[in-house]
Amino acid sequence: MSDDKIYPVPEDWANNAYVNRAQYEEMYRQSIENPDEFWRHHGYRIDWIKPFTKVKNTSYDPHNVDIRWYEDGTLNVCANCVDRHLAARGDQVAILWEGDEPDMDLKITYRQLHERVSRFANVLKKLGVKKGDRVTIYLPMIPEAAYAMLACARIGAIHSVVFGGFSPDALAGRINDCDSNLVITADEGVRGGRTIPLKANTDKALSHAPSVQNVLVVKRTNADVPWTEGRDVWLQEEMEQVSADCSPEEMSAEDPLFILYTSGSTGKPKGVLHTSGGYLVHTSMTHQYIFDYKDGDIYWCTADVGWVTGHSYIVYGPLANGATTLMFEGVPNYPSASRFWDVVDKHQVNIFYTAPTAIRALMGAGNEHVTKTSRKSLKLLGTVGEPINPEAWEWFYNVVGEGRCPIVDTWWQTETGGILISPLPGATELKPGSATLPFFGVQPALVDNQGNLIEGAGAGNLVLRDSWPGQMRTVYRDHERFVQTYFSTYPGMYFTGDGAKRDEDGYYWVTGRVDDVLNVSGHRMGTAEIESALVAHPKVSEAAVVGYPHDIKGQGIYVYVTLMAGEEPNEDLRKELRDWVRQEIGPIASPDIIQFASGLPKTRSGKIMRRILRKIAEDDFSNLGDTSTLAEPGVVNELIEHRQNRA
Ligand code: WTA
Numbered sequence: 001m002s003d004d005k006i007y008p009v010p011e012d013w014a015n016n017a018y019v020n021r022a023q024y025e026e027m028y029r030q031s032i033e034n035p036d037e038f039w040r041h042h043g044y045r046i047d048w049i050k051p052f053t054k055v056k057n058t059s060y061d062p063h064n065v066d067i068r069w070y071e072d073g074t075l076n077v078c079a080n081c082v083d084r085h086l087a088a089r090g091d092q093v094a095i096l097w098e099g100d101e102p103d104m105d106l107k108i109t110y111r112q113l114h115e116r117v118s119r120f121a122n123v124l125k126k127l128g129v130k131k132g133d134r135v136t137i138y139l140p141m142i143p144e145a146a147y148a149m150l151a152c153a154r155i156g157a158i159h160s161v162v163f164g165g166f167s168p169d170a171l172a173g174r175i176n177d178c179d180s181n182l183v184i185t186a187d188e189g190v191r192g193g194r195t196i197p198l199k200a201n202t203d204k205a206l207s208h209a210p211s212v213q214n215v216l217v218v219k220r221t222n223a224d225v226p227w228t229e230g231r232d233v234w235l236q237e238e239m240e241q242v243s244a245d246c247s248p249e250e251m252s253a254e255d256p257l258f259i260l261y262t263s264g265s266t267g268k269p270k271g272v273l274h275t276s277g278g279y280l281v282h283t284s285m286t287h288q289y290i291f292d293y294k295d296g297d298i299y300w301c302t303a304d305v306g307w308v309t310g311h312s313y314i315v316y317g318p319l320a321n322g323a324t325t326l327m328f329e330g331v332p333n334y335p336s337a338s339r340f341w342d343v344v345d346k347h348q349v350n351i352f353y354t355a356p357t358a359i360r361a362l363m364g365a366g367n368e369h370v371t372k373t374s375r376k377s378l379k380l381l382g383t384v385g386e387p388i389n390p391e392a393w394e395w396f397y398n399v400v401g402e403g404r405c406p407i408v409d410t411w412w413q414t415e416t417g418g419i420l421i422s423p424l425p426g427a428t429e430l431k432p433g434s435a436t437l438p439f440f441g442v443q444p445a446l447v448d449n450q451g452n453l454i455e456g457a458g459a460g461n462l463v464l465r466d467s468w469p470g471q472m473r474t475v476y477r478d479h480e481r482f483v484q485t486y487f488s489t490y491p492g493m494y495f496t497g498d499g500a501k502r503d504e505d506g507y508y509w510v511t512g513r514v515d516d517v518l519n520v521s522g523h524r525m526g527t528a529e530i531e532s533a534l535v536a537h538p539k540v541s542e543a544a545v546v547g548y549p550h551d552i553k554g555q556g557i558y559v560y561v562t563l564m565a566g567e568e569p570n571e572d573l574r575k576e577l578r579d580w581v582r583q584e585i586g587p588i589a590s591p592d593i594i595q596f597a598s599g600l601p602k603t604r605s606g607k608i609m610r611r612i613l614r615k616i617a618e619d620d621f622s623n624l625g626d627t628s629t630l631a632e633p634g635v636v637n638e639l640i641e642h643r644q645n646r647a
Contacts (some may be wrong), residue, residue, distance in 0.1 A: 004503070005390075005429040007397075013406060017292045017426020024427035024437075031440040038441065039281070039469060041572045043070055046280050046320060047084050049250050058467035062491050065483045068282055069278030069469045075259055075274050076248035078154035081319035082117055083248065093324045094300065097143050098343050103424075106145055110322070114243050115152075116143075120151035123235065129182055131156030131249055136180040136212075138162045138171055138202060140189030141329040142236065144218045145305045146315050153217055153257060157251040158273070160259040163306025164189050164196060166586040168277035174261050178476055184235075186218040187225045192334035199225040210493075253277025256580050259476045260308055262414040263526035264485060265497070265515035271476030272308075280320055282418040282470030286439060287317030290381060290408050290422050291351050296378070301353040302340070307523070308414040309384055312470075313353060316417065316443035332358050337365035339399070340341035341373035353410075356392055356479035358522040359369045360552050363395045363425075370399050379423055382408040385522030386554045390402065393432035411435035411510050413496065414524070415486070417470025420444070421508050421641045426600040434507045441468045446502055451490040454502075456628050459512055462500040463493040476515045492514040494589055503539040512555075516610070520555050523588045530557065530591070533584035537577060539567045544600050544608050548593075548617040556592035558617035560600055560639070567595035593617075594646045599635045601627070616640055 014020045019027065022445040031038040034054045043052060052073030059066045085094070090111040097106040129135060135157050139145040145161070152159040164173050175183065183206070189196035199217055203226050206212050216233045217225070238468045246358035257276045288291055299318055303309035305327075318325040326347060332340050340362065340398045344352060362369065381401050383393075388409055397407055407430060411421040421435040428436050428621070438444050446460035447453055471494075475482040489495045499514040509562040513519060518528045520587045527545040534543035563569060563576065574594050582590050615624050616639050627633055 004431045004434075007406075007432075009426060009429060010153045010406065013292075013426045017424065018289055019424050019427050021427045024424055027437070027440055030398070032443065034474065035441055039069070039557060042285055043073075043277075043281055045284060046075065046080050046277075048073045052253060052277070055513065056467070059496065060467070060487055060492050062483055062487045065476070065479075065487050067471055067473050068534050069467075070253040070281070073098060073253045073277055074250045075253065075277055075280075076251055077280055077316070078117060078121075078150045080280060081150060081153075081316060082114050084109065085322040086114060087421040088113055089322050094319060095143050095146055096326045096347055097556055098230055098326060098330070098347070098426070100193065100334070102335065102339070102342065102346075105267055106143065113147075116147050116239070117150045117154060118244050118246040119239045119242050120144075120147045120235075120558050121154040121246040123153055123216065123238040124155055124182070125159065125246070127182060127216065128234070129157050133157045133182070133257075134160055134180040135179040136160050136162060136171075136175050136183045136441050138164060138183060138185045138198060139218065139305070139329055139498065140164050140186055140191070140196065140198065140220065141304060142186065142218065142220060143327065144184075144186070145364065146327065148320075149258070149305070149311070149315055154248050155451055156251050156255065158256045160261070161306055161311070162261070163304060163586075164198060165306070165588055167583055169583070171201065172205040172209045175212060175270065177261070177268070178259055179211045181211050181213045183214075184216045184218070186220040188221040188223045190221060190329060192331040195223070196222060203210055203228070226264075227402075240405045248604050253379075254473070260311065260414055262308075263517055263524045263529060265517050265526060266478065266528050267526075269526070269529065270478070270481060270485070272472045273474050273476045274417055274470070275473050278469030278471070278497040279417050280316060282468060283312040283317035284320035286419045286422075287313060288321050289424055290410060290439070291353070291382065292425050293321055293323055294319070294352065295322070297350045298324050298326060298348055298632065300328070300343070300349045301349045302328055302332070302355070302358065303353075303384075306464075308417075312418050313527065332362055333365065337362055337369040338373055341370055341375055344378060345374050345588055348377040351378055351380045352378055353384065355522040356388040357386065357552060357554055358382050359383065359388070359392045359396050363392060367399055368478060375400065375402070376627075380408065381405045384410045384412070384419075386519045387512055388433060390432040397432070398554070406430060409433075409435045411508070415472045417469070417472065420464070421510070422466065430508055434503075434509045436507050438508075444500075444508060445493070446500060447490050447493070453472075457504050459499070459501040462496045462498045462508070462510065464489050464496065466495075518545075518555050518557060520547075520550075520557060520588065521553045525557075525589055528571070529585060530559070530581060531588055533581050534559065534561060534577065535588070536584065537580050539564055540577070542612050543599055544610065545591075546610060546614045546617045548614075550592065553592075557589070558571045559591040560596045560597050560613055561594060562599060564599050593644045595639070595642060597635075597639055597642070599632060599638075601639070602630050602631050602634050604631045606631075612636060613639075616643060619643070
């Protein structure tokens with residue numbers, strides 16, 4: 001690893017960024033040696049109604065996992081993201097919205113944001129939403145998605161945003177898990193020139209989600225949509241009827257802000273619960289320091305608000321900092337593969353944060369789509385969601401950034417609330433493919449499978465040895481699952497589920513999940529979820545799902561299926577099963593490869609040996625390991641023989 005390419009910190013960055021190398025080292029040391037003092041100081045970056053006196057109160061003891069930050073302070077997250085900017089920057093653009101079509105955009109100033117969010121909050125109140133209630137948001141990337149989140153925060157309701165690409169069934173499961181009584185959706189979404197029937201999907205979901213009393217509908221396309229009188233309400237009509245004044249609710253630092261469902265290695269998606277004070281300190285601070293956000297910068301994160309990146313780095317972090325945050329409704333290749341760079345030029349974007357999968361796809365489309373645009377406004381690039389391969393990193397750096405812009409490769413998770421491992425552009429030398437060094441207060445470590453700490457350079461399971469303010473607090477209504485999932489594998493430490501290497505310079509190289517979680521185009525999916533969707537199909541007897549390396553998506557979904565007696569494997573059935581998974585979960589879970597098998601490799605006790613299935617999917621037959629414990633060793637050869645070629 002010693003001959004890794006190194007990109008030094010450019011001199012102007014070292015001189016002008018918030019943090020240079022010496023400052024990083026000093027601040028990091030303080031944050032570890034005296035976390036209370038460090039986070040007390042930085043806690044005051046946000047406005048408190050009642051100031052906190054306690055800072056950190058956290059325990060990773062598996063018998064008593066309990067995480068609290070700033071617990072006796074009170075605040076309102078929405079007021080921090082909106083109201084407090086009115087005096088100094090009321091007329092500055094808060095949300096810069098770029099629609100799916102290149103001729104559509106909107107500029108929403110902080111003053112306008114304040115009015116719209118206040119009205120929105122009053123609409124929620126009129127519909128009976130109270131502090132602590134759960135509100136499900138199923139919206140496309142339109143400003144109303146941000147208004148809805150902030151309006152919930154304003155009145156103390158807990159939002160649960162469900163990605164607009166999820167199916168009615170997936171939506172229903174998420175509504176039921178948290179007993180939402182309100183769903184906010186749109187008539188339709190628009191992406192890449194195509195419409196998505198969000199209202200119709202919601203109606204389908206509600207046929208098995210009895211807790212919902214009202215559906216608040218945003219008009220996006222004006223399409224004719226099914227309507228249930230008494231239940232369904234148009235947002236725009238209601239907004240006009242309510243007052244533009246809504247005073248923010250005083251919330252405790254540890255009151256829930258949102259639930260976000262994410263996939264784990266087993267069972268149903270879990271409701272990751274984030275709270276208010278620590279989350280906002282962490283997201284705003286990382287947004288400022290890692291993106292080196294300065295007043296006047298135009299900042300663009302291309303994520304969807306349906307994922308945590310959209311929560312923390314489109315909405316909460318940037319708005320808490322009074323930033324101009326660009327929100328994009330469309331996709332990278334519509335109307336052409338130049339779209340990202342056209343938008344960068346059109347809005348003079350300075351900071352651009354995206355996913356490796358998008359970079360790889362655009363890299364494949366050819367350099368001319370990039371080089372015909374100017375991109376002179378860009379000064380910093382960022383990536384998130386999965387490991388970035390050095391080739392894609394170099395392309396992003398050299399072709400998109402023309403060698404001018406540092407890249408911050410940011411490692412974090414839904415559970416961590418905000419970025420934990422990342423370069424700081426004025427402080428950290430870059431190595432393509434490495435998320436580099438921990439942010440302030442973050443203590444990563446590597447352990448072997450027995451939980452022994454690995455010192456120095458090496459590889460192992462990535463754990464975090466102590467808490468940080470943005471950490472999730474629990475799994476909604478299932479604290480036991482929280483403890484089991486994250487704190488029981490290596491007692492006393494938070495287990496990330498990722499594997500990583502650490503080099504001689506202490507740089508972290510996150511290699512990917514070590515559990516049964518897939519990362520497909522930066523979207524997290526549990527193999528168990530896809531398997532249970534498949535076995536719900538009447539013709540399927542058994543299914544096993546594994547990942548395999550995919551050039552664009554990072555990982556592809558490889559499915560082994562055994563059929564019920566009498567069913568014939570054929571192309572039609574393959575298509576039927578693909579459509580079935582799309583319907584049960586959503587297009588993002590659609591299998592890339594389906595292999596029909598007469599049997600799956602199992603131990604004598606009946607456990608499917610995924611290790612073998614993974615190897616076959618990866619085309620790596622040389623080292624299948626010990627197959628002597630298999631109940632029927634012949635199965636393996638048959639699987640290899642009928643291995644499906646990659647798409
Ligand atoms: C992966 C997204 C390598 C990792 C914010 C993690 C990464 C999972 C990186 C979380 C990165 C995220 N380098 N791997 N920079 N960022 N990951 O919850 O496996 O959707 O555990 O959160 O994505 O995915 P999630």
